[in-house]
Amino acid sequence: MHFAHDDATERLREQLLSFMDSHVYPAEPVLAEQVAADPDSWDPPPVIGQLQQAARDRGLWNLFLPTLTNRQYAPLAELTGRSPLLAPVALNCSAPDTGNMELLARFGTEAQRERWLKPLLAAEIRSAFCMTEPDVASSDATNITTRITADGDAWVVDGRKWWSSGAMSGRCRLLVVMGKTDPAAEPHRQQSIVLVPRETPGVTVHRGLHVMGFTDRTHGGHAEITFDRVRVPVANLVGGVGDGFAIAQARLGPGRIHHCMRLIGAAERALELMCARVVTRSTFGRPLAEHGVVQEWIAESRVRIEQLRLLVLRTAWLIDTYGNRAAHRDVQAIKIAVPAGVEWVLDKAIQAHGAGGLSQDWPLSMLWSHARSLRLADGPDEVHKRSLARHELRPYRDAGRDG
Amino acid sequence: MHFAHDDATERLREQLLSFMDSHVYPAEPVLAEQVAADPDSWDPPPVIGQLQQAARDRGLWNLFLPTLTNRQYAPLAELTGRSPLLAPVALNCSAPDTGNMELLARFGTEAQRERWLKPLLAAEIRSAFCMTEPDVASSDATNITTRITADGDAWVVDGRKWWSSGAMSGRCRLLVVMGKTDPAAEPHRQQSIVLVPRETPGVTVHRGLHVMGFTDRTHGGHAEITFDRVRVPVANLVGGVGDGFAIAQARLGPGRIHHCMRLIGAAERALELMCARVVTRSTFGRPLAEHGVVQEWIAESRVRIEQLRLLVLRTAWLIDTYGNRAAHRDVQAIKIAVPAGVEWVLDKAIQAHGAGGLSQDWPLSMLWSHARSLRLADGPDEVHKRSLARHELRPYRDAGRDG
Amino acid sequence: MHFAHDDATERLREQLLSFMDSHVYPAEPVLAEQVAADPDSWDPPPVIGQLQQAARDRGLWNLFLPTLTNRQYAPLAELTGRSPLLAPVALNCSAPDTGNMELLARFGTEAQRERWLKPLLAAEIRSAFCMTEPDVASSDATNITTRITADGDAWVVDGRKWWSSGAMSGRCRLLVVMGKTDPAAEPHRQQSIVLVPRETPGVTVHRGLHVMGFTDRTHGGHAEITFDRVRVPVANLVGGVGDGFAIAQARLGPGRIHHCMRLIGAAERALELMCARVVTRSTFGRPLAEHGVVQEWIAESRVRIEQLRLLVLRTAWLIDTYGNRAAHRDVQAIKIAVPAGVEWVLDKAIQAHGAGGLSQDWPLSMLWSHARSLRLADGPDEVHKRSLARHELRPYRDAGRDG
């Protein structure tokens, strides 16, 4: 048992920390100004392109790709989470593109990789993942109603999706769409995935959904999209017919590591801001830092963050060592524990900032909305708890059956 | 001990319920459209004026004024809280105007009432209350740095305020400003209140502060304002020199009853939405309504709402019966209990709605941001808990001193 | 709406408060000594008889009986809960005897009342209520396995019960036993109740169950009892065949008011002890009373206790005004809210006392075990939440059915 990062990871962490200090944090007020100057745009403001160039120059690019193990990449993802509107995209490591790139790298044909993966890796285009639907509880994949039907040399897609993150922006060219090819198959073989260029006739991007008041515009928002007899070539299928559920699952394991580590980075930043704040503000004759309730928030935040990080790193190690499937319970565990735990820390950091903590003057409200949304994204907490409990109960049930 | 509303209250509740059904709820999508059509305005969209006319026609106007007791008005405030962007303003019962109108009615001179109270009662103008400051923890009123100094026949105001709700809109004409007239006086006699017309030279309205992502535009937002050698006539002082703190306190008691009852209305609406939702959605072969965790949310929500409402109504009764000061501990108690309790209910209602619950398609995220902000507005929870605890401890300390 | 007690209640409260001060609190150390001197007895120590005599002399006797309304009796029950090992029994108002006496008064024949109710009202004997069973989840009454079968002029009882409070003591003469007379009837008509003298052949009292380490000896503990072909006369049936469930339910409503009010009394006492403690202890150069975390405990305790009490009093008013059935939802609400809320207060009071708070030197650990046990007694919280949620959801389901 050994709890230190390896040397390569330490080196990358140092480079990235230095990049955060020299480039990312200074870009935050620039981003705010550029957004204010063009408030209705869904495209990335210019500062993002500049950061991407700077990151590329330093070799901090596409780090999520499997040249690094999960437990090497995880601490880097954490650092990017400290400035989630800028750092992940600066490194070309932002969701949902990372997941889509991994999906294409693992399951795509050579032609698919040539056409889509290459420009994604170069950040020339963006992509979206279209799974969730407005009309059903899509955390249960068997509920999905979008249909993908074969018609001659084409797949025809019909359905309505929402929460397709990134798709409000015209820079998003690729929609990775899950639908049912065979509703009569066994539950987890009904779904398939096809690649749909965003400009295909029949695709309508309707509007951006807000997340607790935030539009997430600079990332292309979260789109509601209808697919009305949308035709794509048969070659646009990813993997085989009926592979959709399995491919989506494969996408989720490392994706959750990334999401969770970024949230932990957000929590660390919030704790930093809280500490910096409370040593400089006074009420009732004493700095906030000496009020017992504030100390309790700080201590609890530290204790929770450490536990959450260890849980995620152990899960990364499990995936690296035993594979995605062996880590299934642990991937659920981090999905359950991290968003709720980080939300708690963010709430306390906001409270320590007084009314200002609610405002756009600190990143706290934005970070909070990310954490809150991850208690629902990829399935609400409750679905994962149910599943983890059933996993935990299995041996007891089996024993009961024998007895 | 008797827990039923009196007949007059029941009649008003019925009228208001009927007005909510016939006018307010149908106006909600209209409001959304009007905001979308003019996204950068800080003024009330036209639908609000129409609702105000309809309310006036029905006699549902300025109900907060002391023709009703607090425990008669409280259940009406609750109902308006079910649609907080529309119903309170429709009845001319929205913060901060209600508090300012009460302040003018109680402490204003006849001239002040003629000039400001009259048009406020007619909803011809709006007003703001400028107390909180960005540079200090203003929950401790002795921290306030804005200065009000006498200069000939004028008061001169210098300082910076923020969270001046409503003041982003040009329809807001009156700023009720607290500042220090005598920083050397005893702590609660240092402050005075002056009336400052928004168009006075030296007043600069800088920007609107967001509340967890929301701008609250249709209410005139929450402004940051500087006062740079702003001169107003001596006659613009409210009450006497040094009365500022006492006047602000008098404003707060009934104000908190209103805030808290509106939040309880928000919680009731959220519980309604949650119940309606879970009987129509299914996962894993059963309606959400039959999942134990969802049932727990609903039961806990009901149990918490009932307790919170009783606590507020008892406080209203205390104010009615024994006056503001006698109810001080109880006013703190509702400030501590209600925002946090309602936030909990809203969080669960959001969770029951899946990702949609985060979005603009339901009022839940907006209601949540109101509840969250009230854990900070008028002083963070922690300040009130500290004060209530000291109140509770006083007899023990005194006994200790004797012993 | 009116939140003050009536004059009669105020007078009784004063008498009882005075009795607590003059007799009950001083008897607490006496009880501890008498228990220590005879550690293995399950009978009430002599001090209890003396207190009973003193209470009788003051007319503080059998107050639970319907000469008082529920909202008159409730505040008295609260006061007795401040010293639950002594005050309720001193006034002959302790569970389960109160419930059994009400049951006999309401549903008993004249002969049953003569034989059992009279000596119970005089505190000459004690009684137990035998419902819960070790082998099934008895919160679901249809699970009950004890059988009551007719055989000639007798009912024959066979089964195993536990948590029969009071029955370890020989002073307990009457067992009120619920069993199934007709397992084939509809679910809530399967059960009947018979009166079984404790000394009847076939009755075996096996052992006392502990409650989180406590034996509750001075109240006759909590017994496990088997009934092996126990014969009682046909006249010992209470009510009619199949009435058992309804009678048990009727017993529960006011009984829960009593339980909950006593717990609120326990919470008030704990808060008192906490306040008294923290003004006299110092750590790190300041009294505990000035530590922010302790202040938060005190404020939260006050805020929670007030809410819980209002909820129970409103429920008492509902029962008084509209009857048991109309108050069903509210009786569930108090069962859900009070034990958990009071447990929280007790936990904090213990923590404020340091390690001593865990010990027999303060009543806190004993009070805590009562509160904890009431999260399970009369059905676990979860059963009540489920039921309350279903109640809340009914109109939505019905609407869904119509729609």
Place this chain on the structure above:
Amino acid sequence: MHFAHDDATERLREQLLSFMDSHVYPAEPVLAEQVAADPDSWDPPPVIGQLQQAARDRGLWNLFLPTLTNRQYAPLAELTGRSPLLAPVALNCSAPDTGNMELLARFGTEAQRERWLKPLLAAEIRSAFCMTEPDVASSDATNITTRITADGDAWVVDGRKWWSSGAMSGRCRLLVVMGKTDPAAEPHRQQSIVLVPRETPGVTVHRGLHVMGFTDRTHGGHAEITFDRVRVPVANLVGGVGDGFAIAQARLGPGRIHHCMRLIGAAERALELMCARVVTRSTFGRPLAEHGVVQEWIAESRVRIEQLRLLVLRTAWLIDTYGNRAAHRDVQAIKIAVPAGVEWVLDKAIQAHGAGGLSQDWPLSMLWSHARSLRLADGPDEVHKRSLARHELRPYRDAGRDG
């Protein structure tokens, strides 16, 4: 970063697991019987000696001693925590003897080790640690009032201690006593430690303190002891004059690892019992295991236990790698997180067992009382949170000072 145990640890875990199955669990009902047969004794029942012999025969003896690293011993301590009344003492690894043995091994003179350490290692005698005092908040060591004064060739001890665990039993021969030798020295040099044979004149063992209803008799309870002019030879000083605080601190680091891991073992056992229970009980037509609330308890329990264990193991690794002092923050973190977290799991396991969970029929109530008491033992949670927060805030304060 690597999360697997080494081979030596795995082998020891297997041996210990097998010993738990073959000897420890079967001894639990035997212990209960032997206690029931001799309810007033404070000495270990015979079954404990038999288990010790069996453990010694298998080489499972004194494992806490530094032949194993902390991260090798920690997983073994966890396993013993599954049966805390039997397994730790069976392996001669129970508190407070382990801490006292380490203290003697590290700081004792050869003569002290010969006289006391040897028989402790052989389990021929037991020992107690006398630090906490009834009259002061002893979590702040500067509050300690016991005096140790030099008088000729003797140290004279005067004072009152409580929570001296184990000292109610005559098998306890050694009291390790902390007192002040120089109240005028700097705060952490005022204290010294002396060895006091329990039979020394002037030592009076008064009574056993209960822990939430439990006496912990089989471990010699928790004694209140007075020292009235107790004389011991000068050679009985441990370390130097003024070393008492530092020695006590050195004792605490690994001690907290042990305590925390045993609690985690308790939580694992509770989770096992909960799972086993809920697959066999049904309410409302379905096994408890299929009720959503129960599933939530199980999932949350698993997720929390994993986090807590990782936090403790990382702390063990820190101590092994960088020493006690470097791990100070982390030792505080586990003290904060583990007792509260495990208490939560135990509460849910009790709830899942229904009323039986409160009783002596399951180990849950006893395990709960251990977890609860550790939120106070060695300093209440709040003291550790305060200290950890100050540690976290230090760099911000220092920066503030520079700025």
